[in-house]
Amino acid sequence: MISSxxxxxxxxxxxxxxxxxRDQSNSFLVYGEHSLEEAKKNGFTLEIYTSNPNKEGLLISEELMRELSLTETPSDVLAICKKKEYPTLSNxxxxxxxxxxxxxxxTLIRSAVGFGFSTIIxxxxxxxxxxxxxxRATQGNIFYASLIKAPLIERIEQLKKLGYKVYATSSYGSLKLKEIIPSDKLVLVLGNEGQGIKQEILDxxxxxxxxxxxxxxxxxxxxxxSIIMYEWQV
Structure with missing residues (x-):
């Protein structure tokens, strides 16, 4: 058992x-039995650690597990997982x-996977x-998502050339949600919690x-x- x-x-x-x-190694930590099972199911698990001698993984002390977990109610298992290397584009x-x-x-990743928006940019x-x-908030659904970080304006222009329609949320939107029949290929844009979507992206x-x-x-x-993705799910 490792205790130091x-x-x-x-x-x-x-x-x-x-x-x-995480960026340098292209890997990250997951905590808890459910997330670990989803990681294993999808082939993303690299190493497993546990403070429970009856579970799979390299045994470490409960004190170390508590320090690593960063929560008041730590799990007794964690794993190093690899990131998905080749993201794909969903419709x-x-x-x-x-x-x-x-x-x-x-929450958004979890809802996106559940409602058919499996590519998240x-x-x-x-x-x-x-x-x-x-x-933790994805509840293991991160292993079913294609996750991309990119300059948004450049990516929107590329997606439009591929036939995607772009829908941006706005408190002053010209269309109410229930009035819209969504396109088969679409991009739903959501903004910052305080500032919303930048004007150049809204444009x-x-x-x-x-x-x-x-x-x-x-x-x-x-x-x-989550509400919009539910309404527009495949």
């Missing part, structure tokens, strides 16, 4: 809590303009896809969409995106 933070393997696990090392694409909250991002300023809170949209609400000005981006 000075162990080389443990040092590497702590380093993978940093985006810098329905979710695009994110500077979404900052890891929980919102994880995010600006470079969007929070890391592989942040621990994002991973490229084929349609601006709003969700009608009662008594509230706007919805959380994770909620709004």
């Amino acid at each position: 933070r000075d162990n080389a393997r443990i040092k590497w696990l702590f380093k993978l809590q940093s985006k810098k090392y 329905k694409i979710l695009m994110l303009d500077d979404v900052q909250d890891p929980g919102n991002l994880g 995010a600006s470079h300023q969007t929070v890391d896809f592989y942040h621990e809170r994002t991973i 490229l949209a084929d349609y601006k969409v709003m969700i009608e609400t009662s008594h509230i000005e706007s919805l959380n981006v994770g909620v709004a995106g």
